[in-house]
Amino acid sequence: MADHTTGRSMGKRLLFATAAVIALLQAAAFFYTHRYAVPAGTGGDVLTIYTSSSDELLNATIPLFEEKYKIQVVLVKGETVDLLEKIRTGSGDPPADVLLGGVYSELYSYADLFLDYVSVNDKHLIPAYQNATGYTTSYILSGSCLVVNKSLTQGVEIKGYKDLLKPELDGKIIMANPINSSSALAQLTNILLAMGGYEDDGAWAYVDELIGHTGEIASTSSKVYSSVASGKKAVGLSYEAPCAALMRSGADIEIVYPEEGCVYLPATAAIVRGGRQPEYARHFIDFITSKDMQNIYGNLLMNRSVRKDALSGAYLVPLDR
Numbered sequence: 001m002a003d004h005t006t007g008r009s010m011g012k013r014l015l016f017a018t019a020a021v022i023a024l025l026q027a028a029a030f031f032y033t034h035r036y037a038v039p040a041g042t043g044g045d046v047l048t049i050y051t052s053s054s055d056e057l058l059n060a061t062i063p064l065f066e067e068k069y070k071i072q073v074v075l076v077k078g079e080t081v082d083l084l085e086k087i088r089t090g091s092g093d094p095p096a097d098v099l100l101g102g103v104y105s106e107l108y109s110y111a112d113l114f115l116d117y118v119s120v121n122d123k124h125l126i127p128a129y130q131n132a133t134g135y136t137t138s139y140i141l142s143g144s145c146l147v148v149n150k151s152l153t154q155g156v157e158i159k160g161y162k163d164l165l166k167p168e169l170d171g172k173i174i175m176a177n178p179i180n181s182s183s184a185l186a187q188l189t190n191i192l193l194a195m196g197g198y199e200d201d202g203a204w205a206y207v208d209e210l211i212g213h214t215g216e217i218a219s220t221s222s223k224v225y226s227s228v229a230s231g232k233k234a235v236g237l238s239y240e241a242p243c244a245a246l247m248r249s250g251a252d253i254e255i256v257y258p259e260e261g262c263v264y265l266p267a268t269a270a271i272v273r274g275g276r277q278p279e280y281a282r283h284f285i286d287f288i289t290s291k292d293m294q295n296i297y298g299n300l301l302m303n304r305s306v307r308k309d310a311l312s313g314a315y316l317v318p319l320d321r
């Protein structure tokens with residue numbers, strides 16, 4: 001097992017520094033009959049989106065947007081921190097119009113890269129997730145959770161973070177690296193808040209102990225839940241949407257919401273300053289926060305909607321449980 005004794009200092013620097021097909025069919029009638037033209041002179045017919053979002057979400061979103069606005073979307077995929085650096089340095093090819101994915105804490109230091117825009121749908125969002133920064137728009141909520149392989153954890157009670165330190169789980173846990181993964185950064189934030197707070201020595205001591213107890217620190221968040229579902233690891237520190245989708249597909253896993261508490265952070269989208277398609281970019285922000293798309297995200301893709309009036313998936317527990 002690798003030596004992770006620098007976990008505490010690393011964490012502090014980070015802290016501060018087939019459903020898609022159903023979705024297409026269900027939403028097609030609305031989007032095919034509610035098209036309108038974007039004003040001429042917006043700079044070509046391609047919208048470039050830099051994104052860390054899942055393929056499932058992108059497959060449910062991009063074809064519908066292209067059909068409605070008659071514009072081609074080019075996707076550049078990667079981890080949020082890498083995409084932000086491409087935007088900052090101008091090294092991305094093609095240059096970005098929209099950043100889709102990541103959390104506000106990752107965008108905070110890059111605020112000057114983005115244009116202010118408040119969606120026409122902002123008033124329909126849950127008040128806590130409305131646009132308070134001027135430039136970040138929340139489009140789904142992501143809750144940190146534990147994903148547990150039921151066969152590999154028989155006889156081991158897992159209700160929260162403290163249970164992860166049980167001897168039976170030594171080396172059988174997987175988490176993602178918060179340097180690379182926004183969901184892993186959110187998980188670190190959740191752990192610290194749940195275990196005493198960002199400045200609490202006991203909370204950081206727990207993080208150090210957990211890292212030493214972990215069998216693998218993955219470079220991507222997808223490896224966490226896929227490794228648990230395939231039986232390679234017993235427990236993963238993950239987020240609920242992909243885990244709920246795996247449960248729906250019949251995987252032998254369950255979601256455990258840590259009894260110490262869960263924090264729900266919004267995934268955000270922002271319009272890149274100097275992009276070639278600012279008008280289409282604004283329409284994209286409105287599109288992903290529309291009620292129809294939010295119903296797709298919540299009811300069919302197992303994400304939590306940010307809208308007050310949208311549906312939620314059957315595998316997600318109510319926030320006010």
